[in-house]
Amino acid sequence: MKHLRILLLIAIFFGAVRVRADDKSTSIEYGVKAVVLFNFAKYVRWPDATFTAPNQPIRVCMLGKSAVADTFNSSEAPTEAQGRPFTFQQLDAAKIKEEAPKCQILYVVNTEYSTLTPLLPDLQKAHVLTVTDEDSDNGIISFLIQNGKVRFRIRREAAEKAGLELGSQLLKLAIIED
Amino acid sequence: MAPSPQEARHGGHRACTRIGVLIVWSLALLAVLGGYVTTVTAEGRSPNGSGIFSLSLAEALDIRVDASPLRDLSEDGIYLIDRHELIQLRSQPQAWQSFFSLGRETLSDVPLLVDGEYFGNFSQPRDVAALTRDLRSRLVRIELFVGDRARWWSKGEYDFVINVITKATPERSDDPGTIKEERRS
Numbered sequence: 001m002k003h004l005r006i007l008l009l010i011a012i013f014f015g016a017v018r019v020r021a022d023d024k025s026t027s028i029e030y031g032v033k034a035v036v037l038f039n040f041a042k043y044v045r046w047p048d049a050t051f052t053a054p055n056q057p058i059r060v061c062m063l064g065k066s067a068v069a070d071t072f073n074s075s076e077a078p079t080e081a082q083g084r085p086f087t088f089q090q091l092d093a094a095k096i097k098e099e100a101p102k103c104q105i106l107y108v109v110n111t112e113y114s115t116l117t118p119l120l121p122d123l124q125k126a127h128v129l130t131v132t133d134e135d136s137d138n139g140i141i142s143f144l145i146q147n148g149k150v151r152f153r154i155r156r157e158a159a160e161k162a163g164l165e166l167g168s169q170l171l172k173l174a175i176i177e178d
Numbered sequence: 179m180a181p182s183p184q185e186a187r188h189g190g191h192r193a194c195t196r197i198g199v200l201i202v203w204s205l206a207l208l209a210v211l212g213g214y215v216t217t218v219t220a221e222g223r224s225p226n227g228s229g230i231f232s233l234s235l236a237e238a239l240d241i242r243v244d245a246s247p248l249r250d251l252s253e254d255g256i257y258l259i260d261r262h263e264l265i266q267l268r269s270q271p272q273a274w275q276s277f278f279s280l281g282r283e284t285l286s287d288v289p290l291l292v293d294g295e296y297f298g299n300f301s302q303p304r305d306v307a308a309l310t311r312d313l314r315s316r317l318v319r320i321e322l323f324v325g326d327r328a329r330w331w332s333k334g335e336y337d338f339v340i341n342v343i344t345k346a347t348p349e350r351s352d353d354p355g356t357i358k359e360e361r362r363s
Contacts, residue, residue, distance in 0.1 A: 029243035031230045038227065039235040071230065078227030086225075150243055173239055 032150045033107075033143055034071035040105055040129060040141070041081040043167030050104065050127050057085035063096060063116070064109025101126035108132050108139065124162045140164070144175075153177055289332055291341040 041058045058081050062069055071077065072088035080086050091099050091106075093115055100106055100119055106128050108116045113136050120138060123130055131152075132139030140158045144151050153175040159166055166174075226232070233241075290297045323331050323339040331339045 028241060032238050032241055032243060035230055035233055035238040036235065038231060039238075043235075074229070076227055076229035076231055078225060078231050080225035145243065148243060149241065150239060169235060173235055 029145070029150060030067035031071045033066075034068050034077075036143070036150060036152060037068070037105060037107055037131065038078055038081065038086070040131070040170065041086055043169045044105075044129055045165035045167065046104060046127050047163045051084070055085060057087045058082065058105075059087050059089060059103045060105040060107065061089045061091050061100065061103035062107045062109070063091045063093065063100070064112040066107075066109045068107065097122075101128060103128055105129045105131060108136070110135055113138065124158075127163045129159075129162070129164055141174075151175060289336055289339050291331070291339060293344055294341060297342075 037060055041060060069090050078086050093112065096115055101122055106123065108130065110133050116138055130139040131141045134142050134144035136142060140155055140162060142153045144153060154166060155177050157178065323341060328336055328339040
């Protein structure tokens with residue numbers, strides 16, 4: 001019994017060491033996309049009614065599996081945007097209908113595009129900035145890779161319909177689709 | 179009065195037990211501290227993020243996501259790792275380590291200079307891992323000297339030389355010719 005206790009404590013110790021070990025590595029593309037998503041949180045204006053309290057966080061949510069989550073889950077991730085707490089959450093596809101409208105930014109991985117389509121009207125009413133990769137026309141913003149670099153395309157009409165104001169810092173670096 | 183053999187054995191057994199308990203509690207304390215350090219680290223995060231999140235939007239969009247930091251080094255010249263790839267290397271510790279690891283494998287026996295001073299040789303990487311950890315925050319540029327320029331730097335000994343610049347260095351007045359900076363895309 002004493003040996004078991006010792007083994008358990010050793011296991012806990014090495015578990016703690018692993019927790020302190022370096023974060024998982026991510027490919028640079030996912031890291032860049034995470035940075036760009038964070039900048040969306042910095043430079044998009046939501047209608048005033050979106051936030052009911054001064055400390056209500058800006059939530060970036062992700063539907064589907066992507067290494068972008070690893071970057072947001074690392075110790076380097078930011079905790080604040082526009083003076084509000086900044087949070088990242090991986091959504092469960094089973095709860096998407098209830099949870100997605102509570103997000104300010106929803107990044108949808110390509111395996112979940114079919115889940116996104118029927119939600120679009122509700123997401124628009126909830127002023128959610130929808131972000132997809134380039135092989136979808138359903139997001140307000142789509143990522144694409146151009147000349148080996150990450151870019152993003154903005155559908156301005158879709159942004160206006162969702163009541164979103166996109167800052168000039170985004171517009172000047174975006175590919176605009178009217 | 180000297181202890182009996184039985185008492186001596188019992189005393190020795192108690193000492194071993196105490197040492198064992200001490201080891202067990204030390205491990206437990208370390209485990210707790212490990213969790214505490216993790217918690218403190220998480221709570222001490224910068225609100226604006228660090229690492230790759232310290233990049234501006236323009237900088238992030240300027241990073242090549244398809245590039246390898248190592249290039250074909252078959253041509254004579256100086257190959258600069260440009261600023262954006264430095265940002266990439268800075269924000270991706272594993273890419274930085276891979277860069278030097280791969281260098282060590284494919285460029286065996288290549289000398290490594292830091293600010294023009296000989297640091298070590300890749301075939302005997304004296305603290306290369308520690309060096310890369312230290313250099314990451316101070317890195318200005320990496321120069322890869324190939325061919326004649328490498329032979330000049332290494333006094334004829336090597337065809338490749340890697341020079342890591344951490345501070346502005348004056349131009350060498352005894353350079354045998356014009357050093358033409360060649361950027362490789």
